[in-house]
Amino acid sequence: MRPPADAIGTLALIVGAIAFLIFVGVEGALVYAIWRYRASRHVEEAATFEQNRRLEIAWTAAPALILVVVFVLTLGAMAEINGAGVAPAMRIAAAGHQWWWEFSYGGTKTANELHIPIDTPIDLELASVDVIHSFWVPELGPKMDLLPRTTNRLRLFARRAGSYDGQCAEFCGVEHAWMRIRVVAQPQAEFDAWLAAQGSPAATQGGDGERVFLSNICVSCHTIRGTSAAGTAGPDLTHVAARATIGAGVLPNDVARMRSWLADPQRYKPGSLMPRVPLSDADLDTLSAYLGSLR
Numbered sequence: 348m349r350p351p352a353d354a355i356g357t358l359a360l361i362v363g364a365i366a367f368l369i370f371v372g373v374e375g376a377l378v379y380a381i382w383r384y385r386a387s388r389h390v391e392e393a394a395t396f397e398q399n400r401r402l403e404i405a406w407t408a409a410p411a412l413i414l415v416v417v418f419v420l421t422l423g424a425m426a427e428i429n430g431a432g433v434a435p436a437m438r439i440a441a442a443g444h445q446w447w448w449e450f451s452y453g454g455t456k457t458a459n460e461l462h463i464p465i466d467t468p469i470d471l472e473l474a475s476v477d478v479i480h481s482f483w484v485p486e487l488g489p490k491m492d493l494l495p496r497t498t499n500r501l502r503l504f505a506r507r508a509g510s511y512d513g514q515c516a517e518f519c520g521v522e523h524a525w526m527r528i529r530v531v532a533q534p535q536a537e538f539d540a541w542l543a544a545q546g547s548p549a550a551t552q553g554g555d556g557e558r559v560f561l562s563n564i565c566v567s568c569h570t571i572r573g574t575s576a577a578g579t580a581g582p583d584l585t586h587v588a589a590r591a592t593i594g595a596g597v598l599p600n601d602v603a604r605m606r607s608w609l610a611d612p613q614r615y616k617p618g619s620l621m622p623r624v625p626l627s628d629a630d631l632d633t634l635s636a637y638l639g640s641l642r
């Protein structure tokens with residue numbers, strides 16, 4: 348199969364070509380009529396028509412035929428976009444939250460950064476835990492809404508390895524703009540290694556940073572597999588350092604920015620559920636270094 352965006356592109360080209368031909372035909376007829384019946388020619392023949400049945404049938408039938416052709420082509424493109432006839436090689440669950448994305452590969456959860464293997468038909472199973480969101484990565488395919496209590500399906504297929512940027516496309520509250528998506532398409536072996544790493548428990552265990560994390564309210568909302576932290580309201584942080592951004596795109600992810608984020612999340616993402624946790628400077632240092640080690 349080919350990427351759904353290619354099917355949309357082909358359809359747009361065909362419809363554009365039809366529209367161009369109609370434009371040329373109509374404008375050509377107009378220019379011809381202006382020239383043929385211009386005042387300076389003083390033609391005696393009448394420049395009006397009455398009751399030309401064949402012409403009327405033609406200009407009713409031609410647009411109807413064109414619409415039927417476009418309709419049939421559109422049905423074909425829609426079926427292709429939905430992956431008709433091609434079984435998905437993999438299913439990934441995507442949950443929309445105000446304002447971040449959760450991606451589940453079986454029991455392995457990650458956030459905001461969706462990894463997929465290239466040349467592989469993937470079905471995303473989309474649902475929302477709160478309000479309506481919309482998953483949209485323009486280079487890969489169409490938009491699909493995430494609704495509460497319903498699962499929508501979106502076929503993804505990436506031909507080239509690389510990073511594709513997307514965005515929540517349905518207004519979902521004050522931080523709608525900071526609900527970015529990054530899709531990382533990788534060769535199968537690279538993807539398998541990534542998934543195996545994501546599925547493993549936290550890389551570092553038992554240190555000071557972990558103690559700071561576990562003794563504060565972080566644990567009520569976040570999971571770090573391999574520790575006792577098992578909250579589900581916020582993103583799974585088991586491999587948070589492997590992601591490119593903090594807060595669904597609001598900051599690049601490094602230890603210094605993580606420290607700024609932890610010191611005052613509401614400064615960067617006002618309205619988000621992530622509260623400002625009162626921590627000493629030393630605890631902030633330790634905690635950001637710990638999260639930075641969770642690759």
Ligand code: CUA
Binds near residue numbers: 515517
């Ligand atoms: Cu989620 Cu806009």
